[in-house]
Amino acid sequence: MTEAELLEVIEQASTEGVTELDLSGKELTVLPSEIGKLTQLKKLILGKYKYDEEGEIVDTIGNHLNALPKEIGQLHQLEELQIVDNELATLPPEIEKLTNLRSLNLNSNQLSGLPPEIEKLTNLRSLNLNSNLLSGLPPGIVQLTNLQSLDLSANQLSGLPPEFGLLTNLQSLDLRSNQLKELPSEFRHLNNLRSLHLSYNQLSELPPEFRQLNNLQSLDLSANQLSALPPEIGLLTNLQCLDLSANQLSELPPEFRQLTNLQSLYLSYNPLNDLPPEILQLTNLQSLDLGKNQLNELPPEILQLTNLQALNLNFNQLSELPPEIGLLTNLQALNLNSNQLSQLPPEIRFLTNLQSLDLGKNQLSELPPEIVQLTHLQSLYLSANELSGLPSAFGLLTNLQSLDLSINQLSALSPEIGQLHNLRSLSLSANQLSRLPPEIGLLINLQSLDLNFNQLSGLPSEIGQLHNLRSLSLIANQLSGLPPEIRQLPNLRSLDLNFNQLSRLPPEIQQLPNLTKLDLRGNPVPIPLKILGPKEGWKDPGDVNEILDFYFHAQDPNATESLYEAKFLIVGEGGAGKTSLARKIEDENYQLQADEKSTQGIEVIQWHFQHNELDFRVNIWDFGGQEIYHETHQFFLTKRSLYALVADTRKEDTDFYWWLKIVELLSDNSPVLIIKNEKQDRQCQVNERSLRGEFTNLKEVLATNLETNRGLQEIKDAIEQYIIRLPHVGTPLPKLWVRVRSALENYSRNYISFEEYCQLCQLNNLTEREDILQLSWYLHDLGVFLHFQDDPTLKHCVILKPEWGTTAVYKVLDNETVKKNLGCFTRKDLKHIWKDLEYAEMRDELLRLMMRFKLCYPIPSHSDNYIAPQLLDINRPNYTWDDTNNLILRYEYEFMPKGMLTRFIVETHPWIEEQKFVWRNGVILQKDQTRAEIIERYNQREIKIRVTGTRKKELLAVITHEFDKIHRSFERLQYDTLVPCNCMECQESQEPYSYPLDNLHKRLKAKRYQMECEKSYEMVDVRRLIDDVNLQQPGAEPELNHKSEQLQQELSQERDKSFQNQKVTSQQRKKLHSALISAFAEQSLLEQLLDYELDKNLNEIAQESNLDTIVFKLIKTADSQGWLLDLVRVAYQSNPRNSELKAIAEELKNYF
Known part of the structure; x- marks a missing residue:
């Protein structure tokens, strides 16, 4: 909300005399003094809580206020003030004037102290100071004698003033998450307290005076350092809820048994080895939490707690349950997760009121037949056990709504599964299922089905009967297709199919009206990853409609052709024999050169082989091994490729770990071969077992002597086999795509303009711009060419030979002058370094390529000067x-x-x-x-x-x-x-x-x-x-x-300006020159340009007689002086029908 809008709201509220005003979530940084006009206000909200449907707080909705105006004191009628989730560091003294205030909520601010004037708010009933920076309280706070609720949680309080005991009307006090080591004895005067929270402090003992808090009904002492409780604890006879979890209690005092009104007791995270006998006297207990202790058995006397409805024993060391467990017939929830149970007693059948049973993470290899008598069960968790089957009468548990059988050893599901017709959620992930029974279709109420990490090669047609299914997860199976019945799942919203073997989708998948998530990543389906979604699996996949539109509309599924092409990258130290290996793969008769020149940057060689009468094309990338290249190579180590790490056995200087790790990090775990180049037949050992243990993508270690070709054929055979197995090789693609790819092969040039690329696509009937860009992205991702669609300069050219671009880059980094100047270079240096004809017209684009790869940056305010930081x-x-x-x-x-x-x-x-x-x-x-x-x-x-x-x-x-x-x-x-x-x-x-x-x-x-x-x-x-x-x-x-985001935006803007405020490229100059010649021919523009007074040199330029010279000088001057875009705009305004000028204006607008 802008300041003007806020003032308008305040003015309207004043005019209408409103008594309640909510300004939360308006991005306010300042509250104007005009707020003082609203003298009729009784409730002002500047930040508040967000609640869910059940009334639980799920978030806050605040502003960015760091101060309140003194005029806040003019709101004399105010009874409630909420300033949740702001940035207040102080309160103004004028706060004392709000004497009618009954509720003040300052949760989640940055208050390090309270003003002494706070003592004047004597009508306060509720004060919330949760999540501030308070290290102490002013003495005057004890004047707030009408306080009934005080929240001081999540501050930095290390003590309380002795006078704190004067707040005798307090009924609720929250001091959790502070640094309290003790409580003052005056605490005993707070005898009206009903609820006291002291969790997450540093209390090591309770004072004896604690016994006088005899009205306490709820006491939370969790996450302290209590190793014992005083006998006086037994005098708190009105206690109904007591939380002692996360302390150091190994026993309870005998007096604990006097707490006969206790209904809920939490003792998790304590070092209890045995169940304290005192607990067995608390016969009114309904909920008992003993999780995360060290219990190795339950005493038979547990049967005395006949009113128990919930019992948590998770994360203990129980190896068996006593038969007496069956006497707790009122139990509704029993949690035994993460114990050492290998079996259950038959008496489990008597727990007929059980609704939830958690047996996950135990050692159960079977379930007792009696479990089927727990017919009220709604939730049953059996994950991470050793179950290979289920009892034959398992289908009798017809009230089950949630069943978790994940991480077991199930190789099949019995037909009885179909009798669980009330199931809403079923998890069978991480088992050994190779098929689903037809009876799965009987689970007509199922909403969530998890089948991840199994061995399913197909789904039964009955899957289409699960009409209520909302989520279906089939990650990491062996699915090669989906049944047409998938269309019968009208409520399906989420379909996870990651890491299967799907290369085709059934047309019926388009008939799922509510599908909002479709994850196909990790499949050989012919859809670019850009559409499928980010490579990070934890991120959401791409848009469902885009995925399906691309598959079914941007291509004709019946008009596809497989592309058998892959990238093979050879890496290793300098002089290891990478180039020799590449040449030998291409031609085994290649004669090694005694003085074989080291590769400068990257060299790309094409190699073809046949398999099953299919032609495969391999682009071999030979990487220079010099140290200077190690940083820059990582931009070309791509996924969906095969790697070879070549080691010279004579030098023994290969850092296998470094190379394997960098390939793992940058290539999405692509397969790697280690090739030992045994020059003069000198052999060396590679700790293959250790490397395989750490790098799962290391496939083979092979040896060769390239001089004699020993082992060469074995290496070529291995390369062929791993190339064939790459997931994308042989993927069906639109024939139009393959046709364009083939046409590109006919170009011998190093680069073409994007317009030429578009014309080539259109000649091959690929006409839609979106399809043209998708193909560009796919071929870029495959390493066929380089085209950076999101770069304002590089998007205009397609580098057909990536090695040409990378070699140009390395020429700069290898240049002795640049090295001598410690990485500093100028455009004049580049003109010399890239003096060859093949680079001359692309210097601007190549410079941009270096910046794109983060290899250099322009020095701000030093035009045409750059630095390569690695030098x-x-x-x-x-x-x-x-x-x-x-x-x-x-x-x-x-x-x-x-x-x-x-x-x-x-x-x-x-x-x-x-x-x-x-x-x-x-x-x-x-x-x-x-x-x-x-x-x-x-x-x-x-x-x-x-x-x-x-x-x-x-x-x-x-x-x-x-x-x-x-x-x-x-x-x-x-x-x-x-x-x-x-x-x-x-x-x-x-x-x-x-x-x-x-x-x-x-x-x-x-x-x-x-x-x-x-x-x-x-x-x-x-x-x-x-x-x-x-x-x-x-x-x-x-x-x-908010503040950091503003600073980040400043950096982004300054960085973009620095990168983009470069000379226009030679390609753009050519187009602009042609367009302006045309514009001048139609109508003279010089007079208009002179009127605009863009530059003092315009009069001199206008004196030129040759139009070509005028245009050349105009472009050069405008580019160097920063008014090129203005020049184009003036030209276009005079020639609005000149489409070329319009296109250039838009292009330069984006560029600048």
Whole structure:
């Protein structure tokens, strides 16, 4: 909401005299003083909770307010004020004037203190200060004697003032997630308390005075450090709910048995070895949680708890259940997950009221026949056992709605499964099912069916009878087709078919009206991955309609042709024999050269072979092995390819782990062959077993002597076999696609314009622009050519020979002048480096290609100057650093690909301090009085970040956002984001103790809000650790808060401007020259241009007599002075029918 809109709302509310105003979720950063006009308001909402259908809080809807205007004090009638989820750091003193206030909710702000004026709000009944930064309370808070509900949870309170006991009207007090180590004895005066939450503190004992809280009905002491309870606990006889989970209790006091009104008792996460006998006296218990203890048996006396309705014993060490379990006939829910049960007693049959039974993660190899007598069961969880079958009468459990049989050893389903006609959810994933019985079709109420990770090669036609099915998951089976009956599932919304063998889809799949998710990734179906969805499986697949439209409309399924083409990449150290191997594969009679020249960059060779009378084409990519190429090769290590790692057995310098790891990270785990080049028959050992254990994509280790061709045929045979098995090889494609692919082969040129590519497609009857772009994307992904559709410069050309482009790039990085200048070069240098005719007309595009690959960046404000960061000085420049109160973050990598930091430098180059504090292993960024030091320690596999200044959190968020993008470009990259401790000792240290971010998020999810610093042994708040660095969980889509997002947008805009504010390309100049000649011929434009006063040189240009010269000088001047787009616009306005000018104007608009 804009400021003007807000003022209008306030004015209208004032005019109408409204008593309630909701301004939550309006993106407000400032509340105007005009709010004081609304003196009639009784309720003002500036942030609130979001509830689900059951009334549970699921989210907050706030604003970005960091202060309240003093005029807030003019709202004298206000009774309720909600400011949930804002950024308030203080409250104005004028808050004291809201004397009618009964409810004040300040949840989720940044308050580190309360003003003394808070004591004037004596009518307050409810005060919520949850999730702030309070480390103490003002003495005046005890004046709020009418308070009935006080929420101080999730702050940093280490103590309470003694006067706290004066709040005698309190009925509900929430102090969870603070740093309380003890409670004041004055606590005993709060004898009207009904509910007290003290979870997630550091309490090691309870004071004896606790016994005076005799009206307590609910007490939460979970997640503290209690090793014992005082005898006085037995005096809290009104207690109905007691939570003692996550403490250190190994026993309970005898007086515990006096709590006879207890209905719910939680003792999970304690070191209980035996069931405390005192519990057996609590005969009114309805719910008992003993999960995650160390119980190895249940005593027979458990039968005394006859009122139990829910019993949780998960994550213990129970190997059997006593027969007496059958006497708990009121049980409705029994959780025995994660124990060591190998069988169940027959007495289980007496639990006839059971509705939910969880037996997952045990050692059950069979179920007792008696289990079928639990006819009220609605949920049965049997996952992760050793079941190979089900009891014959299993079909009697007709009330079952949810059945989980995942991760067992079922090789078949008995027909009785069809009798469970009330089933809503059925999970059979990770079994050994090769077929489904026809009776599966009888489960007519089924809504969710999970069959992932089985061995199904087909689905029965009866699957079409599951008319209520909403979700069907068949990931990682062996399906080669779907039955036509799939059309009979009108309610199906989600269909997961990842990693099967589907190459065709039935037409009937188009008849599923409610289908919103279709996942076909990992199948040889002829649909580009761009349409199928992101390669990251955790991300949502592509749009259903686009997937089906492409398959059924953009191609004719009956007019396809298989494309037998693949990419074979040869990598390894320099001089290992990669080029020799490539040449020998192409021609085994090739004579090795004694002084074989090392490959400069990349060389591509075509090789053909036949198999089953089919012609296969292999594009062999021979990669130069020099160290300088290691960073840049990774842009061409593609998926859907076969790899060979060549090792020279004489040198024994091959880092097998590095090469195999980089292929694994960048190629989606493509198959790899290790080829030992045994020059002069010198052999070496490769620890094949160890490498295979770590790299599942390592297929074979082969040896050859290329001089004698020993082993060459075996290598060629292996290559052929693995090429044939690549999933995309032989995939049916539209004949039009294959026709265009064949036509491209006839071009001997290195590149063509995109217009020429479109004309070629149209000549081959591929006319729709969307289809043309889809084919371009597919051939780019396959490595046939390079076409970057999303780049404003490179989208205009199609590089038919990728090796031509990469060789040009490497010419710059190999150039001695560029090396001598520590990576600095100019357009003048490029003119010399790319002086050959094949490059002369494409220098601008090639420069853009280098920037696209993050190999260089333009120096802002230094026109035509560039830096290749991998060639920068290795020595760190001298600079000063303020190391007080730094924010420090580290990334630690299990394996660190080369070039991480150089890519980061390119992405953040507009903020490099003075454009000089950058070196090969580090950079200093500067923005808005804030500096960041980023240093790569490659040998330690670490990147360390330090930030100082006024906007530390925001700048750090932007930096991590950029690193997150780099991380996601690698498949399965393993790393830890290490968050610094914020205890007093670590805050002043340059080497603070660090916590893995993913571990912090796991703790947060488990509601473990406190953890210990290993340096100071202080307890710190998990949420504050995460909030300090403003980071999301690793692997998640990057999300930034409002301020960080603004800063990120600034970087993106400055980066885009830097990259795009380059000279127009030679191709664009040619088109523009032609169009302007035409425009001038139709009508003189010089007078209009002179009127616009675009440049002082226009008069001089106008004196030229030759039209061609005029146009040439106009373009050159306009390009160098930055008014080229204006020139084209003026020309187009004078010639609106000139379609060529219109197209160029749009093109340049996007470009600039």
